[in-house]
Amino acid sequence: MTLTQAEKAAVVTIWAKVATQADAIGAESLDRLFFSYPPTKTYFPHFDLSQGSAQLRGHGSKVMNAIGEAVKNIDNIRGALAKLSELHAYVLRVDPVNFKLLSHCILCSVAARYPNDFTPEVHAAWDKFLSSVSSVLTEKYR
Amino acid sequence: MVLSPADKSNVKAAFGKIGGHAEEYGAEALERMFATYPQTKTYFPHFDLGKGSAQVKGHGKKVAAALVEAANHIDDIAGALSKLSDLHAQKLRVDPVNFKLLGQCFLVVVACHNPSLLTPEVHASLDKFLCAVGTVLTAKYR
Numbered sequence: 001m002t003l004t005q006a007e008k009a010a011v012v013t014i015w016a017k018v019a020t021q022a023d024a025i026g027a028e029s030l031d032r033l034f035f036s037y038p039p040t041k042t043y044f045p046h047f048d049l050s051q052g053s054a055q056l057r058g059h060g061s062k063v064m065n066a067i068g069e070a071v072k073n074i075d076n077i078r079g080a081l082a083k084l085s086e087l088h089a090y091v092l093r094v095d096p097v098n099f100k101l102l103s104h105c106i107l108c109s110v111a112a113r114y115p116n117d118f119t120p121e122v123h124a125a126w127d128k129f130l131s132s133v134s135s136v137l138t139e140k141y142r
Numbered sequence: 143m144v145l146s147p148a149d150k151s152n153v154k155a156a157f158g159k160i161g162g163h164a165e166e167y168g169a170e171a172l173e174r175m176f177a178t179y180p181q182t183k184t185y186f187p188h189f190d191l192g193k194g195s196a197q198v199k200g201h202g203k204k205v206a207a208a209l210v211e212a213a214n215h216i217d218d219i220a221g222a223l224s225k226l227s228d229l230h231a232q233k234l235r236v237d238p239v240n241f242k243l244l245g246q247c248f249l250v251v252v253a254c255h256n257p258s259l260l261t262p263e264v265h266a267s268l269d270k271f272l273c274a275v276g277t278v279l280t281a282k283y284r
């Protein structure tokens with residue numbers, strides 16, 4: 001699946017706004033993930049998963065930074081996230097289905113904060129973009 | 143997901159052994175899919191789906207021919223199946239989840255008829271190949 005020029009533009013434009021609240025959105029997305037999809041907590045036995053926990057906020061930042069990298073290198077997401085791809089393949093081994101769930105939670109957080117910007121077209125562009133990121137991160141599993 | 147040289151040679155060898163039986167396997171895979179996953183029948187309201195149906199046999203041939211084509215052009219599956227990809231995107235619109243189901247049924251059929259062929263390595267390579275075909279066929283959906 002490839003992103004059209006219009007879709008890339010939509011992703012980049014919204015990112016400019018999202019970036020200003022990236023850490024908060026990252027933490028909120030993870031919060032939503034663990035709340036709605038409790039099995040995802042099994043990947044974090046070593047974390048304090050209570051709302052507002054420092055570890056959640058820290059991890060949310062990491063996730064959003066990676067997404068920011070992917071936005072900046074939207075023409076070569078695979079290259080930009082190569083190391084993360086290997087990390088997920090050889091160390092983390094998060095079941096691919098969970099990427100869809102986290103992507104969905106990120107979309108919800110972004111939509112909640114920017115309701116006027118989150119038109120159907122922007123929604124579709126972001127969904128495709130996050131799907132691409134997820135594909136790259138699970139590409140080296142086998 | 144990228145097919146390694148070993149995957150490609152496993153797939154080619156497997157299809158070599160399957161040879162002329164590919165068409166039967168296609169038909170049997172469809173039959174199994176309709177039996178095990180009845181929701182897949184919704185895409186074929188115009189077919190006789192009873193046992194031994196000529197329409198299912200005919201369709202199985204088509205599916206098998208596409209898989210053989212992909213295996214023969216394994217370095218450029220997207221190119222080889224480009225027209226089929228357009229067809230699925232613009233006309234058929236089969237939900238992507240169903241490609242996994244048909245792929246699994248195909249593997250089961252191969253396993254039933256060629257128990258010694260499907261070593262764990264060959265199984266993994268064929269599964270990757272079938273996933274790659276599914277990805278190509280759904281690449282243009284949006």
